[in-house]
Every structure is written in C-alpha cells, then in structure tokens.
Amino acid sequence: MDHQTRFVKSIFHQLAPNYDLLNRLLSFGRDVSWRRFAVRKLLEKKGNLFLDVAAGTCDVGLELVRAAPTVRVVAVDFTYPILAKGNAKIARTSQMNRIHLTLADGLSLPFAEVSFDGAIIAFGIRNILSRGKALREMGRVVTPGGSLVVLEFAVPDRGWFQPLYRLYLNRLLPRLGALLSKTKDAHRYLSHSIMQFPPPEVFEKMMEDAGFMAISFWPLTFGIVGVYTGERF
Numbered sequence: 001m002d003h004q005t006r007f008v009k010s011i012f013h014q015l016a017p018n019y020d021l022l023n024r025l026l027s028f029g030r031d032v033s034w035r036r037f038a039v040r041k042l043l044e045k046k047g048n049l050f051l052d053v054a055a056g057t058c059d060v061g062l063e064l065v066r067a068a069p070t071v072r073v074v075a076v077d078f079t080y081p082i083l084a085k086g087n088a089k090i091a092r093t094s095q096m097n098r099i100h101l102t103l104a105d106g107l108s109l110p111f112a113e114v115s116f117d118g119a120i121i122a123f124g125i126r127n128i129l130s131r132g133k134a135l136r137e138m139g140r141v142v143t144p145g146g147s148l149v150v151l152e153f154a155v156p157d158r159g160w161f162q163p164l165y166r167l168y169l170n171r172l173l174p175r176l177g178a179l180l181s182k183t184k185d186a187h188r189y190l191s192h193s194i195m196q197f198p199p200p201e202v203f204e205k206m207m208e209d210a211g212f213m214a215i216s217f218w219p220l221t222f223g224i225v226g227v228y229t230g231e232r233f
Helices: 003-026 031-042 059-067 080-091 131-141 161-180 184-195 200-209
Strands: 049-053 072-077 099-103 116-122 142-153 212-220 225-232
Touching: 003 031, 003 080, 003 161, 003 184, 031 059, 031 116, 031 142, 031 212, 031 225, 049 059, 049 131, 059 072, 059 080, 059 099, 059 116, 072 080, 080 099, 116 131, 131 142, 131 200, 142 200, 161 184, 200 212, 200 225
Parallel strands: 049 072, 049 116, 072 099, 116 142
Antiparallel strands: 142 225, 212 225
C-alpha cells in the first residue's frame, strides 16, 4: 500500500464514527436523493447481481435492494470501521441475505472477470489516486453490456452558485471537518479532494479509456455533484 493510500485510509478511519453525518452535511441533506437517482440509472439495464465499490456504510446497497426485489449486492470498502457500521445498518433491516460485505481495495477487486451485471461507486472515486486503474478494475468484473455508474462531488464551473459553493468548500467545510475528526488532515483533505476532481469532460475520457462506451453525464443540484454512466464494451 503506497503512502497516499495509507493516508486516505487513515482519514476515513478518523471519520468513521461520524461518517453518515458528514455525508448529510457535505450534501446539504441531498445525498439520499442523489443516490436514488444513481441507483435508478444503474437499474435501467436489467441484472440481478451488482457491485458497490467504496460502499461506505452501505447506503447505496440498501437503496438497490429496496428499489429492485430480485437484486443482490456485493459491497466492498477498504476501511473496516466504516464497513462495520454498514453491517450494523443492514442488520437492522430484513436485507442481510441480499447484501454481502467484503473488505477490499477498489484497485484490486477479489472477483473473477465478468462476475457482475453492473457496478456503482458513490463518492468514492475521488479518493482513489489511480482512478483509471480503478475504472479498469470495475470494468474487468462487469459483464460486457453491463453498466457502470459513478456518483461524485464536483465544483460548478459557472453560474451564481459557484462562488457560494467555493466559499463553502474553502471556509465552512474545513470547520465542519475539524469538528468531526481528530486532526486537521481530515478536513483539509475533504475540500481538497472535491476541488481537485477532474471536470466532467476529462473524467468521461477516463471512463472511455478504461473500456466504457455510451457515456453520459448528469449534473445535479446546481452542478455540485455529477452522475456518470457508461456501458462496458
């Protein structure tokens, strides 16, 4: 594991106790609707077995099995404390037999080729340094014709909301992060990771280079998040 990966892993260990609260604050409470939109896009193509990468506390997996009664989900994350919170959340539902949790790195998925009908990663790809490799790895395990859906934060490139959002990222978010973590690294990392994520046209090209076609992009909530979809060659 390289230094950057160890650093990111340590950040999410720090954030684990307040992970769900942080998601609500980052999204102004909109993250639930964003996930539902992303899940609907994934389910536009039929399938029964889906992969959720960087699954966090399994909100996406739970949304998938609620939306489609025949679907099963394999949810992977490389941060054990956060995945454990997801397991506890699933245990409070009736979906234990439909969501399987695996401790794994998105850069080295422990699955055979063409194992899944589709894959989704929500608010996780920006935390992976080798994004192209992660996209190729997800493509490896998805059957040809299957879908990849990526939900991720963005920074609007124009409009009245852009300066307000940048103010939030630069001033307010660091203070929120400081309240929810033990070190300054966490809150600095959160805003930096969002501002440094590539613009849509660049990320779409990364998906294409990783083996996906028919790529589409939907900006949501004034462009502070985006949903990318692609079909495996």
